[in-house]
Amino acid sequence: MCDLLFCKPLPAIDFEASHRIALAERPDNALHVSAGGRSKRAVGQFSKFWAPGRTLTIGFFNDTPTEHKAAIEKVARQWLRSANLKFDFVDGAFADIRIYTGGDDNHSHVGTDALLVSPMDATMALSTKPDDPLFGRTVLHEFGHVLGLLHEHQHPKANIPWDIPELYAYFAAKGIDRQTVDLNLLDKTDKALAKGTAYDRTSIMHYAVLQEQTVGDWEVGINHTLSRRDRAFARRIYPKVIA
Template sequence: MMCNPLFCKTLPELDAEASRRVAMAERPTNALSASPNGRSKRALGQFSKFWAPGRTLTIGFFNDTPIVHKAAIEKVARQWLRSANLKFDFVDGMLADIRIYTDGDDNYSQVGTDALLASPMDATMALGVKPDDPLFGRTVLHEFGHVLGLLHEHQHPKANIPWDIPKLYAYFAAKGVDQQTVDINLLDKTDKALAKGTAYDRASIMHYSVLQEQTVGDWEVGINHTLSRRDRMFARRIYPKVVA
């Protein structure tokens, strides 16, 4: 997912079949499944790209990043580990599973196990946001949600956001964004067969803010800065404790 000041847009898969193979090798239960009544379970992670529970992900930096900046990213990212049974090992250099680029203005991340497909010469995440930015914590949590395999909550199949589509298109057209890009990043719903988990969550860290002027009636979502109760619950469900 690539994030800019307007929204995150989906990064194209390097190779769809390779993405499937690496996900299955990492965690066989990444194969699509359905509930006993024939309906797919719902939530906000891409089910086919989750890491194995208990996995240690090495995390390095793709460019020269000040120690204080690195420490700030690590402190925020570790909030996910209070719920998810994973480990983050922040290492020196860029030889790591997750490689963060902190120069520039972009904020994005490969989703889950797709990080394993990126060339060793490429970053798997960009965090252009700086520690003194009011959105720093929210952005780091959001991008590490993508690292865990989570998708955008506003595109949940049951979100039912009452978009005022003409106004939405006009709002983004004024910012140089075309209708197709708006469709992909805001209006298109996540395929129920590709995800499972909790109910739609307006408080999720994976939800974009929604302006009143973009919807019909009295409906908006502010900027979520912290992990919601359902974010934490979902992380525990997808990355449970491993029983010996």
């Protein structure tokens, strides 16, 4: 089952374009870290959050049953109880976020990177169906990436005692190579991108971690709901705009 949780946030194709569009959307996507009392730019690092209050149009890239679309919308909207954004689900695929439900995996571009994707392509793959026990978790997780959130198990303070040979072997058996495992599990997010948050093993953005993938007694089950810290982070990143 856990391979179903292996979501790949797709890297931007063009780093410069990704940087440019993130800052055009929201200037404070340029990260500054405090060092020795001076503020300096975190080299090469920027967040990809949308402007608070923004409306994102969301469409479906392929024919998707009405009930399936409604189920995705209902779950995705849970984020909006905390984040000051609007989701406008539209007919057809002419939209900021284009969901493809016809494949066999789940992934999404992160935040403003969606704007760089050709209109001829989807920005999100969401193959898990509403009758799957992982449906709610998967929709919440992928929409977390839409909001610009990264993987929590890669948080700079996540000291997960990975059994790395076991981890590589586990995913190799599923046809997932080491580079992909490094990119999606082992590589740590820059601390500037974590924005001072504490590591949260209950986050929807955390993968399940199996006992056999770690050294000693350490595991994380499948997180199905937004954690308290997920909601707090969404409120902080997308505050209500004060006129």
